[in-house]
Amino acid sequence: MTTLQTQSLLPSVAIDCVVFGFHENELKVLLLKLKNIDLWALPGGFVNQGVDLDSEALNALEIRTGLDNIFLKQFHTFGSIERNDTDHNRMLVDKKVIDPEWFEWFDQRFISVGYYALVEYSQVREPIPGPISEACEWCSVNDLPPLMLDHRHILETAHMTLKTELNNQPIGLNLLPKRFSIPELQSLYETILGKKLDRRNFRRKVMSFDILVCTNERRTGVAHKAPLLYEFDEEKYHAAHQAGLSSGW
Amino acid sequence: MTTLQTQSLLPSVAIDCVVFGFHENELKVLLLKLKNIDLWALPGGFVNQGVDLDSEALNALEIRTGLDNIFLKQFHTFGSIERNDTDHNRMLVDKKVIDPEWFEWFDQRFISVGYYALVEYSQVREPIPGPISEACEWCSVNDLPPLMLDHRHILETAHMTLKTELNNQPIGLNLLPKRFSIPELQSLYETILGKKLDRRNFRRKVMSFDILVCTNERRTGVAHKAPLLYEFDEEKYHAAHQAGLSSGW
Incomplete structure (x- = not known):
């Protein structure tokens, strides 16, 4: 097992990342399968004593996904006293998920700073497991395996935040391929929101944001007439991200 | 000086509260004046080991303002390594702001979970100073005194968050008296946003939210014809707060 240099770590503080990807009309999330247990x-x-909190979140993600320079957003800090669960931690030692030496470290009360990220599914080649995990996989948010501690709550809070932010921010830049059709963009929105949207209203609304550029190309190799492909105007996209999509006051 | 029972506290974690109040067309914020120094x-x-993070934020606020049951929102966790400043902490000991016994505790690296609150100015009778402070006062956000460490950055981040949320959430319930005129509500928005708004557009937009109830009363004792007074429909207000004001998808 890897040695955990706990003396160089900040006590009481952990980071959890909810990494969303979009694939085959499903919203997926990157999860680690713990060793020796179905959890x-x-x-x-x-958090290392000498490293900024936000940098540690980016580090954690880069290690697992190989992706750097991704959109990572702090969304909530989880600080309930019930997060700590000594029985659960003992069980992890019993099952040889964590080394007995680490028990004391794992068994302290942690607050966890939650981050979410939107990544392009196709660019994450092979997620890499960590020291306490044996696999790292994309799981559908609608069919989650059993999650440790309050990780399901953290994941659901991130998903809820994402849904809320859809009302005020553009989305898609890191979830779709560079070129995409309006139906593909609509499908992304429908997947995140978990509901069907009206095709014409969606098109009208999304066009009104003025963040899309039509490439005048169509996807090749599809049987019926393929829809036009679009790209994001990245400058306008980022400006809308900053300012919000609402008309404002 | 009060004794700080540091052994019962969670290491590395602090809380900072940005408490906004609205008074005489100024957005104010509650600040503590440290002892013996113009800071x-x-x-x-x-955070006590046995207390939830969110509860500690409410406790801190109740102690200072006497208010309980207030709207308190976690908005960001500040985790830069530059937050820790040993020279600054030594200076606080030299100036007898903090007891030399506390130096070690104060000089650890803290991440700080930021909360903001909107309180009705008139209901906070006399803010109460704390163990390291000699006064607690409302200061205008446009004329801030020198603030310790990164507190100005925390305050400005809270203010920015509030401005952004104005696009998606109703505001006013805890900042205005129970009954208020539309011009008074507009004045609140203008103060938070730091800009003038068009009177007719504001009225039309705010009425479209369907969260106001007209009382058919007017403020008495004013010379010219007083505007009608409104109240929030609290049920609709809270529903809009949850769902967001945008039309949604």
């Missing part, structure tokens, strides 16, 4: 966890980690 | 701080504190 899964969000990727994350601890 | 101010946001009210906040540390």
